[in-house]
Amino acid sequence: MKTCLVVDDSKVIRKVARHILETLDFSVAEAGDGKEALVYCEATPPDVVLLDWNMPVMSGMEFLRALGEAELSRRPKVVFCTTENGIGHIRAAIEAGADEYVMKPFDRETLYSKLQIVGLA
Numbered sequence: 001m002k003t004c005l006v007v008d009d010s011k012v013i014r015k016v017a018r019h020i021l022e023t024l025d026f027s028v029a030e031a032g033d034g035k036e037a038l039v040y041c042e043a044t045p046p047d048v049v050l051l052d053w054n055m056p057v058m059s060g061m062e063f064l065r066a067l068g069e070a071e072l073s074r075r076p077k078v079v080f081c082t083t084e085n086g087i088g089h090i091r092a093a094i095e096a097g098a099d100e101y102v103m104k105p106f107d108r109e110t111l112y113s114k115l116q117i118v119g120l121a
């Protein structure tokens, strides 16, 4: 089973994302901020990380940089989530190591197509 770590400070968004991913046959874990996500990835790197941008403690961007420097047994794909207002962040995120992005709010079809692009669906 493919694994996805959903990283978002919103419990509601994590729940929605988990539901969609489970219908796509992913095993899902959740983290509430980048720091929590980094600790998780260092212990058990998932196939893909669905990453929020704005979070307390450690933002999506800070997580990407830390992930780039971390020594992991394997490197997860990263799909980061942005909003209409945050579209300017896309290039910075890709440069920092993100593989794809998805606009919030996303539906099953959109997320599925992004997972296909990174080779996981």
Ligand SMILES: [Mg+2]
Binding pocket: 008, 009, 010, 052, 053, 054, 055
């Ligand atoms: Mg957020």
